[in-house]
Structures are given as structure tokens and as C-alpha cells.
Amino acid sequence: MSADEQCVAVIPLQCADASFKAQQVVAVAGSGLAVTFEEIYTRFRRPVWALAKRLTQSDEEALDACQEIFLRIWRGLDGFRNEAKLSTWVFQIAWNFLRSYRRSRGRQPFSIESLDDDKVVSIGAVRDRAPDAERRVIASEGLNWVGQALGRLAEHHRIVLWLRDGEDLSYEDIAAVLDVPIGTVRSRLARARRALRNEVRP
Amino acid sequence: MIDEKTDEILSRHLDGDLDAEEARLLTERLKRDPAIVEGLNEMQRLRQSLRQLALDERPPKVLDQMVRPLRRAGRPMRQRWAAAALVAAAAVVVVGVIVVEEIGRTGWMPWTQTEKAERQIFALSNLPARDPDAPIGAVESLLSREDPEPTLAEPELLEMIGPLNFPPGSIDFVMAIKIDEVQIPISFVEGARGLELVLEIEQGQVVSCTPQDGIGNTSTADEICRLMISIAGTGLGDGQHRGVVVRWKREGR
Numbered sequence: 262m263s264a265d266e267q268c269v270a271v272i273p274l275q276c277a278d279a280s281f282k283a284q285q286v287v288a289v290a291g292s293g294l295a296v297t298f299e300e301i302y303t304r305f306r307r308p309v310w311a312l313a314k315r316l317t318q319s320d321e322e323a324l325d326a327c328q329e330i331f332l333r334i335w336r337g338l339d340g341f342r343n344e345a346k347l348s349t350w351v352f353q354i355a356w357n358f359l360r361s362y363r364r365s366r367g368r369q370p371f372s373i374e375s376l377d378d379d380k381v382v383s384i385g386a387v388r389d390r391a392p393d394a395e396r397r398v399i400a401s402e403g404l405n406w407v408g409q410a411l412g413r414l415a416e417h418h419r420i421v422l423w424l425r426d427g428e429d430l431s432y433e434d435i436a437a438v439l440d441v442p443i444g445t446v447r448s449r450l451a452r453a454r455r456a457l458r459n460e461v462r463p
Numbered sequence: 464m465i466d467e468k469t470d471e472i473l474s475r476h477l478d479g480d481l482d483a484e485e486a487r488l489l490t491e492r493l494k495r496d497p498a499i500v501e502g503l504n505e506m507q508r509l510r511q512s513l514r515q516l517a518l519d520e521r522p523p524k525v526l527d528q529m530v531r532p533l534r535r536a537g538r539p540m541r542q543r544w545a546a547a548a549l550v551a552a553a554a555v556v557v558v559g560v561i562v563v564e565e566i567g568r569t570g571w572m573p574w575t576q577t578e579k580a581e582r583q584i585f586a587l588s589n590l591p592a593r594d595p596d597a598p599i600g601a602v603e604s605l606l607s608r609e610d611p612e613p614t615l616a617e618p619e620l621l622e623m624i625g626p627l628n629f630p631p632g633s634i635d636f637v638m639a640i641k642i643d644e645v646q647i648p649i650s651f652v653e654g655a656r657g658l659e660l661v662l663e664i665e666q667g668q669v670v671s672c673t674p675q676d677g678i679g680n681t682s683t684a685d686e687i688c689r690l691m692i693s694i695a696g697t698g699l700g701d702g703q704h705r706g707v708v709v710r711w712k713r714e715g716r
Binding site for chain 2: 427428454
């Protein structure tokens with residue numbers, strides 16, 4: 262038994278966020294181990310929060326959304342089928358809710374004014390301080406810069422990019438979450454990466 | 464400038480999605496074209512940045528407090544829900560809901576003496592003092608209790624769900640009340656501090672949510688259902704006190 266497998270078998274869903282893969286969650290489901298809400302919350306509080314934050318671009322709205330998403334997860338626990346990947350199921354719930362949440366709020370396209378004050382980085386200032394692309398990306402200002410650039414992307418680009426590069430979901434998992442063919446994920450991801458690159462360029 | 468087709472190849476390469484022949488062709492191009500190398504490097508750096516952004520996210524502690532009742536409740540009791548829904552199918556449950564955005568400032572005087580007696584079952588006294596900064600979430604009693612049966616003489620706070628503050632005359636979001644085939648009028652206090660709403664529910668879904676001028680419908684009910692409401696919006700209240708108080712009672716006893 263590998264270290265990862267042992268981790269899944271003994272303390273499922275409590276592995277470190279960064280190392281916990283969707284495939285391991287399948288092993289949990291396949292093993293017949295019960296998945297409790299507490300375990301799900303422990304595992305997914307950060308990813309769900311991060312997704313909500315990226316899509317709402319507001320701490321307050323992200324908090325509201327997370328509360329509802331976890332309520333839906335709690336309600337749906339009995340309906341969760343073990344053959345489904347837990348991560349896919351959770352992200353599906355989160356995405357479906359966030360999509361309707363944004364529509365219900367008549368969300369307008371991204372505007373930089375909607376960002377929190379402490380997260381706003383002056384475009385001019387960043388450009389002055391970061392004369393090359395690498396510095397923009399690596400420095401902390403660069404992370405903010407990339408985050409803001411991500412926020413300016415179309416929602417269908419933002420979500421696919423976040424699930425793939427932010428949360429390391431596979432093409433198959435993203436296709437399941439978004440309910441689109443894998444080919445669509447593939448092409449949309451390429452366009453999203455291209456769009457993001459254009460956004461961060463001076 | 465890298466063309467779209469090349470970008471797709473680079474993107475797939477980044478994800479390990481190229482077959483052997485595609486990978487060989489890309490390797491050849493990378494040897495010849497520094498712009499493509501730079502494009503790939505930039506794509507990789509952006510990917511690392513996004514991953515770092517994701518890992519750096521830290522949910523606020525208040526989320527833990529909001530979700531605590533669910534964490535303590537464990538799994539939902541589906542059979543209990545189903546039983547309640549079956550009984551509820553033949554019943555009408557009246558639920559009083561009051562916006563609490565002014566708790567602590569004026570207290571509650573939601574009903575006048577001229578109103579119908581049955582409405583008194585929804586009349587709420589002053590709510591227990593709450594820390595205005597306390598998180599808004601379902602109180603534990605709702606989720607842990609098997610059969611909540613508040614009485615007329617002893618109205619009870621069953622759930623506080625939030626946030627709730629919506630523009631007068633409109634509702635911009637309503638979701639999920641998990642009761643099948645039952646009409647549930649929900650009355651909000653009318654007046655300076657709130658609105659009255661009537662939620663119509665069919666097969667577990669909210670099909671209408673109508674702000675009313677007067678006091679909402681009332682009716683008899685012979686069973687209590689568990690109810691979970693979530694309403695969110697903006698615009699009403701002082702932004703400090705938000706939430707929904709839900710009470711219900713069994714009638715006809």
C-alpha cells in the first residue's frame with residue numbers, strides 16, 4: 262500500500278489539500294467507507310471557498326454562497342452515489358449554485374471597482390514595478406495581478422481555468438462538473454489560457 | 464504572436480494530453496521557434512500562479528461557525544424528511560418569518576391588536592439578545608431535533624438563516640424549501656422594518672415569491688414540517704442585523 266493509499270484508507274478526506282487527488286476520493290467511495298459531512302467540509306472548505314471567491318469576486322457574497330453550497334451538500338449526502346467521484350459531485354453542486362446565484366443577482370461583467378480595496382492593484386503601478394512578465398507572475402503583486410486578470414475573463418473561461426489550473430481537476434472531471442464534452446473542455450481551456458495570457462501582458 | 468491552434472497544442476502539452484506524434488511535432492517546433500518556447504513558459508507560469516492563488520485562499524473562520532450545525536448534525540435524515548413531506552402533502556403549514564435587521568434597536572412589535580387571532584401564533588416577541596457580529600446560520604435546534612413541536616403558548620425560534628436583506632418590493636434570490644406538494648404561505652412583518660412575502664411551493668420548489676401589502680395568508684395545519692429556507696438579497700436594513708426567524712406550530716390539536 263502506498264503512502265497515498267494508506268492516507269485514503271485511514272484518514273480519508275483529511276489529507277492535505279495540495280496532495281489530495283480526485284482519484285483518491287474515488288478510492289474512498291469504492292472502499293465502502295462512509296463519507297461524513299464533516300469529512301467533506303474539512304476537505305472541501307478551501308476549494309469551495311476559493312471557487313466562490315473567484316466567481317463572485319466578493320468576500321461577502323462568497324461567504325453567503327459557501328453557506329448555501331454546504332447546506333446543499335449536506336442535504337444531498339444521502340443521494341450521493343458511491344460510484345461518482347466525491348470531488349466532482351461537490352464541485353457540481355458548487356458550480357450549479359454559483360451559476361444561478363450570479364444570475365439571480367443580475368451580475369454584471371467584471372469591473373475592477375468590484376474588488377476589495379486591499380486587493381486592488383493599480384494597473385499602472387504594477388506595470389511600472391514589473392517590467393517583465395516573469396516578475397509580474399511570480400511576485401505577490403503578480404499573483405494579485407493574475408487574479409485580477411482571471412476575474413476579467415468570461416465566466417466560462419474562468420471556471421474551466423480555475424478547475425484545471427487552480428484545483429488540478431482532470432479534463433474528465435471538469436467535463437462532468439460543467440456537463441460538457443471533454444472536447445469542449447480541451448478547446449475552452451486553450452482559449453482561456455490564451456485569454457489570460459493576453460490579459461496579463463502589458 | 465502564437466496562433467490559436469498552436470496555443471491549443473501548448474495547452475494540451477501542459478496537461479499531458481498530446482499523443483506521441485503530436486508531442487514529437489511540438490518538440491521540433493520548440494527547437495525552431497523561441498516565441499513558442501516563451502509562450503509555453505508563460506503558460507506554465509500562469510498555471511503556477513493560479514495554483515498558488517488557490518492554495519493561498521483561506522476561508523474565513525465565520526464560515527466554520529455558520530456550517531457548525533450541519534457538521535454536528537451528521538447525515539440528514541432522509542426518511543424523516545419523506546415522512547414529513549407525506550403528511551405535509553395534505554396540509555398547509557403556516558410559517559411566520561420575520562426579518563431581524565433591527566434587532567437591538569427597536570425590538571419587535573410586528574402585529575397590531577386588530578389582526579386576526581390566528582396570526583398571533585406568528586407574533587414574535589423580542590428575540591433573544593444576540594451579538595450583532597455573531598454569524599448567521601441555522602441554529603442547531605433545527606437540525607438536531609427530530610420532531611420540533613412548538614406550541615402556541617410557547618413559540619420557539621427554530622431556525623435563523625441568513626443573510627436576508629432584500630430591496631423593498633422585490634426578491635432577488637430564493638432557493639430550496641424541501642417540502643413536497645404543499646403550499647406554504649410565509650408572512651413577513653409588514654411595516655417600516657420588513658416585508659410580507661408569500662412563497663408558493665410545488666413539489667419542493669419555490670414557484671412564486673410575492674411581496675404583499677398586507678399580512679399574509681393564514682391557514683390551519685395539522686402537521687409540522689421541517690423547513691429550510693434560504694433567502695438572500697441586498698438593500699434592506701442597516702446591514703448589521705440580518706437573518707430570518709422561522710416559527711411554526713401544529714394546529715388543530
